Amino acid sequence: MKFSDLLKIIWNNMWKRRTRTIFTMTGVIIGCLAVFIISSITNGFEKYLTTEMERLMDTSVITIYPNWNAQEDTSKKNKKEEDSSKTVLNEKNIKELEKIDFITEIIPMRYAYAPITVNKTESYGRFLAKDNFEPKDGKLLYGRYPRKKSREIILGYELAKELLGYTWETKLEDDSVLEELVGKKIRVGGEQIGEDEKSNMITTKKFSCKIVGISSKTSGFDQNVIETSSKFVDDIIKSNPNNEGDALNKMLNNYESIQVRVDDKSKIGEYEAYIKELGYETSSYKEFENQTNSMIKTISLVLGSLAGISLLVAALGITNTMDMAIYERNKEIGIIKVIGGSLNDVRKIFVGEACAIAVTGGIISIVLGIIIDIIINNVAGTITKSMFGVPITT
Incomplete structure (x- = not known):
């Protein structure tokens, strides 16, 4: 099977059952966004504390x-x-x-x-x-x-x-x-x-x-x-x-x-x-x-673990979706074998669909993460500057 044909089949299969694909992809986006936002916030606090130390103390x-x-x-x-x-x-x-x-x-x-x-x-x-x-x-x-x-x-x-x-x-x-x-x-x-x-x-x-x-x-x-x-x-x-x-x-x-x-x-x-x-x-x-870095690392580890659970749930969602797809598409698998396709070709299709959902969800989460990061910087920076005199940005 040509690589271009494989990509075409994967893309068509993904959007043939678009509702299931969107829900599965949403789980990936939420998991990735959780990790992205938590990392940005902890990095922002670390940068803020470092700036405050340099401002308040002669380093x-x-x-x-x-x-x-x-x-x-x-x-x-x-x-x-x-x-x-x-x-x-x-x-x-x-x-x-x-x-x-x-x-x-x-x-x-x-x-x-x-x-x-x-x-x-x-x-x-x-x-x-x-x-x-x-x-x-x-x-x-x-x-x-x-x-x-x-x-x-x-x-x-x-x-x-x-x-x-x-x-x-x-x-x-x-x-x-x-x-x-x-x-x-x-x-x-x-x-x-x-x-x-x-x-x-x-x-x-x-x-x-x-x-x-x-x-x-x-x-x-x-x-x-x-x-x-x-x-x-x-x-x-x-x-x-x-x-x-x-x-x-x-x-x-x-x-x-x-x-x-x-x-x-x-x-x-x-x-x-x-x-x-x-x-x-x-x-x-x-x-x-x-001491501050040790505290931040501990907080990051705890919050990162919680965000990691979201990613784990998203991965299980992809696995469950692909498992159900195999049972639902027995007829399609049989047709592929009849026209000369191998079990390896079938495996490539299903693995490719899982990877496509994960990669697409990851790309969307990165774009959304950057947008949210900009919003957090503008809003949080304004609020913290009025409260502490110094803006906290990620």
Whole structure:
């Protein structure tokens, strides 16, 4: 039998019983569309999360912490052993990190905590000590950088919103409303921390400082941090009467964490492993990315399995249709044999019909999938942009 004759017979037989063919093909289309749409949605969320991580986090930064596990046994160690176990972060650690080739920048993180008040609006501030304000730190929405050893501050974007009465979930249509905070005075301190022997309230010292800048909302996870000079942070720490002796010295000379910027963010996993070998605890966007990808893969596997069931049902539908066709077309099979056709020719016809239904249904589902994908991108992109500020597209 010629191949062209085979194709003609297959095509005619398919549409001779068009109702059965259409229903069988619909099962294939639904199964393929389910897989296509689920894959598109999960890919869209993965791309959205990756974009958000790059927007909210500096993907070239590794945050280094003291080795908390080693701190459990510090009481049994002498001074030299304690330093080598990386249980604290200080200038010695900075010098050690400066010798590592792939580290391009080191940012020590030291904080002070105190209540703040602006225009009768109260909040609690986390003050970050920082003296090297450079343009590459970037993302300053309004104002300028503080001068060294001054009591000038930069408010984080979310904290600035809070001081103006907005909640964190509120999306500002115009960020210019935050500019009114620049130049205002802010009261820091005055926190009640206990009572003296005469039952008089003990409070921390009060300071007055000036807001000189507002960081943008793309400045990362420090949107609630107040950046200021190291001297002002030291003053806030010293203003608390409870901070004294060794505890005060540690607060003034040790860092809560150290951020390091690396030369190649694609190798951040290798760099992080190297730093851990030195005895530090670390975190980076890579850890969050791995957790996110693992979660997405699990969801994709579950949803993909459900979509796979649709494909399995479609395959069983094709098998059932072909099985019934064989019993219904005994006369046609006999005629083919009489005119010289072989069992192999009969087999080709029925297998060809099954393949034609599957392929045609697959092609239609691809076309419909592309159309649905475009619709999802336009509709979902508009909705998610209004909700989250960033469009989620497949």
